[in-house]
Amino acid sequence: MTTDDWVAIWLTAKLATLTTVLLLGLGTPLAWWLARTDSFWSRCVGALVTMPLVLPPTVLGFYLLLLMGSQGPVGQFTTWLGLGLLPFTFTGLLIASVIYSLPFTVQPLQQAFRAIGARPLEVAATLRASPYDTFFSVVLPLARPGLITAAVMSFAHTVGEFGVVLMIGGNIPGQTRVISVLLYDRVEALEYTQAHYLAAGMLVFSFVVLLGLHLLNRERRV
Amino acid sequence: MSVRANLTCGLGAFRLAAELSLPGNGVTALFGASGSGKTSLLRCLAGLEPTARGYLEVSGEVWLDSERGIALSTHLRGVGLVFQEASLFAHLDVRRNLEFGLQRTPVAQRRLHWEGALELLGIAHLLERLPTRLSGGERQRVAIARALLASPRMLLLDEPLAALDQPRKDEILPYLDRLHRELAIPMVYVTHAMEEVSRLADHLVLLEAGRVVAAGPLSSTLARPDLPASFEDEIGVIVQAVVAHVDSQYQLAHLSCAVGELRVPRQGLKPADGCRVRIRARDVSLTLHEETDTSILNRLPGMVAAIHPSSHPAQVLVSLLVGELPLVARITRLSCDKLQLQVGSKVWAQIKSAALL
Structure with missing residues (x-):
């Protein structure tokens, strides 16, 4: 393993952790609203949130690049704020990752919230708990398996992203060169031994994460 | 405490339109066939029906007045509600289920103490168990104790025995008798079983197709010869x-x-x-x-x-x-x-x- 490898691993872990934290913060209220509302607008938002599941990552990356670029509205806004342009920076990559992994947070949470049903909320209200209190003392604990699934899937999915990184982040060591991009470089340079370290590492990581998730969810069902 | 209500509540094709006043003591039974609106009426009292309109006053306090845009939220009403299925919080053991309402009740408003509730419903030996490890009857007793520990101003019971088999019913009924005898808290009891009405109730409200067809003290109401045909066997x-x-x-x-x-x-x-x-x-x-x-x-x-x-x-x-x-x-x-x-x-x-x- 080279320094480049460790830099990429550290960067990937940082990106995935920050993405997961941001997604849980944004995705939880969004999933709650989607689970509790049945209107035309909630359907629209629901479809929009799910789109990264079916779109090729390059399509998403392409439009984000245009939006955040110097001619795009987001790009002009960030320039006006004095933040500069976001493409090919870590912040830009983080924003793209959040959008790209959003369905992996929202879907499990939405299902978990739906499964709770209205009854526990009604019971809590008759026991003098305000809606806000109920959300933290009843809804979140009951949705714990969904929260764990959402966090693990968002983290793992961010670790595995490639197309969006390539479009929006490029290949800057320590800034945007994550494991998957570095692996691509290694293969292009025909450094197969180096590629194996990263590829096998990713393989083991994914297996361990998914196995852990299955065991955790099984334990709670017993 | 007394209840004055003139409520409508729409649920699809069904419509409840009930005008009634309930006494501030004892057990009032809401009796009627399935779909007569008794559960909807109970949920209107608890503030759980978003389509409820009209007027509701409890002990002189207005809980609902659609004309003036007043609709007090359920958690501010101080009503206990026991559902047909016990609906205990699955993530909490019996002790923490019981503490849930108690902790949210200001000390000055607490009227039933911890030991009193455990003793009244015979659940002291169940405290460390999870709801999944309880029998149906035990679950319902815990649910009743949990509601009581929040010191409600009115205890609402929605067919609390309907989901239980006869031995479990016989297990719970004596506890309900005790609540009736030993607590001063007014109760509204929804049921379609006349045996439960006759045994527990002091007052009776008969409902048919979303309307109140008769209301009053239990015995004199049941003795009324002009009850609708569907209640005639119960006279x-x-x-x-x-x-x-x-x-x-x-x-x-x-x-x-x-x-x-x-x-x-x-x-x-x-x-x-x-x-x-x-x-x-x-x-x-x-x-x-x-x-x-x-x-x-x-x-x-x-x-x-x-x-x-x-x-x-x-x-x-x-x-x-x-x-x-x-x-x-x-x-x-x-x-x-x-x-x-x-x-x-x-x-x-x-x-x-x-x-x-």
């Missing part, structure tokens, strides 16, 4: 009685009550036990003289107070006064004419069966 009286003595040879309990003495199968009663007896109009027949050559044990002398048509043209409902107490008999119109019954006639009421509750 009768509820008599409060005390066991005078027990005939152990024939296993009969001799009950003394306002109508005189009644003899019923013993069912574990001891002398001086209080109990309720239900005498339905369809179980009462009339004779002009005391019939002694009969298998019917309970025969009481009375006087005809009124004769009403029944919903069936072949039958009439005869209201009697036995001493001070009203009794209702359902007999055929033919018999009524043959016996030449009229207001003031002296008759003997033969009670074919008296259900001990």
Whole structure:
């Protein structure tokens, strides 16, 4: 393993952790609203949130690049704020990752919230708990398996992203060169031994994460 | 505490339109067939029906007034609600389920203390268990204790026994009796089982197709001869009685009550036990003289107070006064004419069966 490898691993872990934290913060209220509302607008938002599941990552990356670029509205806004342009920076990559992994947070949470049903909320209200209190003392604990699934899937999915990184982040060591991009470089340079370290590492990581998730969810069902 | 309500609430094709006032004490039963609106009415009282409109006032405090845009949220109403399925929080053990409402009740408003609730419902040995490790009856007892520990101003029970089998019902009913006797908290009890109404209720509200068709004290409401046809089989009286003595040879309990003495199968009663007896109009027949050559044990002398048509043209409902107490008999119109019954006639009421509750 080279320094480049460790830099990429550290960067990937940082990106995935920050993405997961941001997604849980944004995705939880969004999933709650989607689970509790049945209107035309909630359907629209629901479809929009799910789109990264079916779109090729390059399509998403392409439009984000245009939006955040110097001619795009987001790009002009960030320039006006004095933040500069976001493409090919870590912040830009983080924003793209959040959008790209959003369905992996929202879907499990939405299902978990739906499964709770209205009854526990009604019971809590008759026991003098305000809606806000109920959300933290009843809804979140009951949705714990969904929260764990959402966090693990968002983290793992961010670790595995490639197309969006390539479009929006490029290949800057320590800034945007994550494991998957570095692996691509290694293969292009025909450094197969180096590629194996990263590829096998990713393989083991994914297996361990998914196995852990299955065991955790099984334990709670017993 | 008293409740005044004039509520409408729409649920698809069903519409509740109920005007009623409930007394501020004892147990009020909301009785009716499935789909009569009794659960909707209860949920309106709790503030759980977003489509509820109209007016609701409890102890002079306005909880709902659609004209003035007032709708008090459920968590500010201080109502306890026990659902058909116990609905315990699955992520909390029994102790923390019980503490949930207690912790959210200001100390100054707490009226039932911890040990009192555990003892009242016999659940002290269950505290460390998770809801999944409880039987159906235990779960329901914990749910009732949990509601009580939040010191509600009114306890609402939505068919709390309907999901339980008969042994579990028999397990819970004595606890409900105790609540009734030992707590001053008014209760509203939704059920479609007349046995539960007769045993627990003090007041009765009859509902049919989303409307209140009769309301008032239990016995006098059930004795009303003008109840809608669907309730006619339930017409009768509820008599409060005390066991005078027990005939152990024939296993009969001799009950003394306002109508005189009644003899019923013993069912574990001891002398001086209080109990309720239900005498339905369809179980009462009339004779002009005391019939002694009969298998019917309970025969009481009375006087005809009124004769009403029944919903069936072949039958009439005869209201009697036995001493001070009203009794209702359902007999055929033919018999009524043959016996030449009229207001003031002296008759003997033969009670074919008296259900001990």
